[in-house]
Each structure stands twice: as C-alpha cells, then as structure tokens.
Amino acid sequence: MENQYEVNLQSILKDVSKKGWLINLYMLVFQYFSTIYLTLLNPYSSAYIQMIKILWIPLQIIYIMVVWSLFKCFVSDPGRVPKHWQMFFGQQGRNRYCLLCHNYKPDRCYHCFECNRCVLNMDHHSFWIKNCVGYYNSKFYLLFWFYINLSATLSLIVVSLQIYPKIMNLFYRDDKQEIQNQSILPTILLLLYLFVIAVLTLKSLIVRIKLAITNQTIISQLNQRGQQDGQRFQYDIRYKFNQSFIVKENWFQVMGTNPWLWPFPIYGQSGRPKGDGINWQRNQN
Numbered sequence: 001m002e003n004q005y006e007v008n009l010q011s012i013l014k015d016v017s018k019k020g021w022l023i024n025l026y027m028l029v030f031q032y033f034s035t036i037y038l039t040l041l042n043p044y045s046s047a048y049i050q051m052i053k054i055l056w057i058p059l060q061i062i063y064i065m066v067v068w069s070l071f072k073c074f075v076s077d078p079g080r081v082p083k084h085w086q087m088f089f090g091q092q093g094r095n096r097y098c099l100l101c102h103n104y105k106p107d108r109c110y111h112c113f114e115c116n117r118c119v120l121n122m123d124h125h126s127f128w129i130k131n132c133v134g135y136y137n138s139k140f141y142l143l144f145w146f147y148i149n150l151s152a153t154l155s156l157i158v159v160s161l162q163i164y165p166k167i168m169n170l171f172y173r174d175d176k177q178e179i180q181n182q183s184i185l186p187t188i189l190l191l192l193y194l195f196v197i198a199v200l201t202l203k204s205l206i207v208r209i210k211l212a213i214t215n216q217t218i219i220s221q222l223n224q225r226g227q228q229d230g231q232r233f234q235y236d237i238r239y240k241f242n243q244s245f246i247v248k249e250n251w252f253q254v255m256g257t258n259p260w261l262w263p264f265p266i267y268g269q270s271g272r273p274k275g276d277g278i279n280w281q282r283n284q285n
Contacts, residue, residue, distance in 0.1 A: 034186075039162045062151045070129065073141055135275075
C-alpha cells in the first residue's frame with residue numbers, strides 16, 4: 001500500500017513538473033483579473049476609488065513586465081557549450097567530458113536531463129518556466145521573480161484600499177444588506193491569496209539576489225554545503241575592499257554592464273553579461 005502511495009505521489013509530482021508553467025500562467029491570470037474586477041469594475045468607496053485609479057496605471061505596467069520577463073524565460077537559450085569545445089593547455093578548471101552530449105564541458109556546466117543537453121552555468125531546471133536557468137537567462141529569471149513580487153504587493157495594496165471602507169462599514173453601519181451586496185468575502189479571500197503570493201515570491205527573490213551577488217547557483221550551493229563556514233565561494237569575485245552594490249563584478253555577470261537596462265528583460269549590445277559563461281575568474285582567498 002505504501003509503495004502504491006509513493007508511485008501515485010511520484011506520478012503527481014512528475015505531472016506537476018511538466019505542467020508547472022501552465023499553473024504559473026493560470027495563477028498570474030487569476031491574480032490580474034481578480035484584482036481588476038474587485039477593485040475597478042466593482043468600485044465601492046468614492047473616497048478611495050481615485051487612489052485606486054492612480055495605482056491602476058503602474059499596476060498595468062508591472063503586469064506587462066511580468067509577462068515580458070516570463071516570455072523571455074520561456075524562449076531564451078540559457079547557454080550552450082560551443083561545438084567541439086575543449087580545454088587548452090594551461091587553462092584553469094577540470095577537464096570534464098559529457099558522456100551524453102559527447103563533448104567536453106567547461107566548469108560550472110552541467111547536463112540537464114529535461115532539456116537533454118549541457119547548460120552553461122546551470123542553476124536548475126525550473127518547471128515554472130519549462131526551461132533551464134543558466135548563464136544567459138539568469139537575469140530574466142531574477143526579473144521575473146522581482147516583477148511577480150512587485151505585482152502581488154501592489155495588487156495587495158490596491159485590494160486593501162478597496163476593502164478598508166467595507167470593513168469599516170461592518171462596524172459603523174446597520175445596512176447589512178448593502179454590505180452583503182458588495183461581495184466582501186471574495187475580496188477578503190483575494191487579499192489573503194495576494195499576501196501569501198507576495199511573501200513566497202519575496203523569499204524566492206531574495207534567494208535569486210543572494211545567488212547573483214555571490215556568483216553562485218543552486219547547484220553550486222549544494223556542492224558547497226561541506227565547505228567551511230565563512231569561506232567564500234571560489235567564483236565569488238567581489239572586490240575585497242569595496243563591497244559597494246554597484247561595483248560588484250558578480251552582479252555585472254548576471255544583470256549586464258549597462259545599469260539602464262537592468263530593469264528590462266533584454267541585454268542589448270551595451271548590456272550583455274560580463275564574461276562568456278565558459279571562463280571564470282576566481283577569488284584570491
């Protein structure tokens with residue numbers, strides 16, 4: 001019986017991993033249209049509706065950025081090993097060979113069994129985007145978590161402004177029928193949903209930022225678990241005497257070298273990541 005439950009659980013998890021990107025889209029669509037309907041199309045308080053309308057414009061922009069970032073995560077190549085690439089004499093790193101791709105692979109490159117190929121600076125295969133997170137799309141993945149968190153937070157503020165006068169009326173008005181007609185229960189449920197999404201996405205965003213500024217990936221973190229406490233990751237090349245956020249080389253390797261392009265899921269000629277995903281500098285510790 002236990003084996004049967006294990007098999008069923010494995011099949012469920014496998015099915016979810018294949019359709020995670022659909023779940024992602026459904027949640028995003030639900031969040032957007034529920035917020036729009038319960039705040040703009042079903043207004044209640046004239047005292048707060050003007051503020052809600054002001055926030056509506058940046059809310060649309062943020063949701064556009066969410067969709068744009070998600071689309072780039074879907075379609076962007078995380079990074080391929082150049083054909084017939086191999087290490088040269090005197091080059092740093094280990095001489096590693098992929099038996100599945102029949103090709104040498106550089107440091108920090110791993111084979112993804114979902115994508116069926118090696119990925120440069122592989123972080124993990126994300127079922128949320130149905131793609132690997134690697135060297136050339138780590139920025140898009142970080143921006144996706146940033147904008148999805150920002151959209152949930154701003155939606156939470158908008159819905160809070162919408163529900164506040166309703167809550168006050170529960171205590172100060174006797175017209176219960178009017179209150180019931182305003183569908184307060186769906187708004188409260190949406191408020192709780194947005195709060196949970198905002199908290200969870202914030203945790204994921206913090207993880208992505210920490211990985212970016214320390215030049216690590218999920219895989220490298222797992223490999224470094226046995227490392228001594230306080231010892232820096234070998235590819236963490238932050239300046240020893242200047243820990244300023246802007247000048248960290250690690251951040252440039254993920255977000256690109258043009259700060260004006262950091263908020264957008266594009267690189268352009270002036271904003272490409274610093275490096276090539278194959279050769280890596282090491283710290284001097």
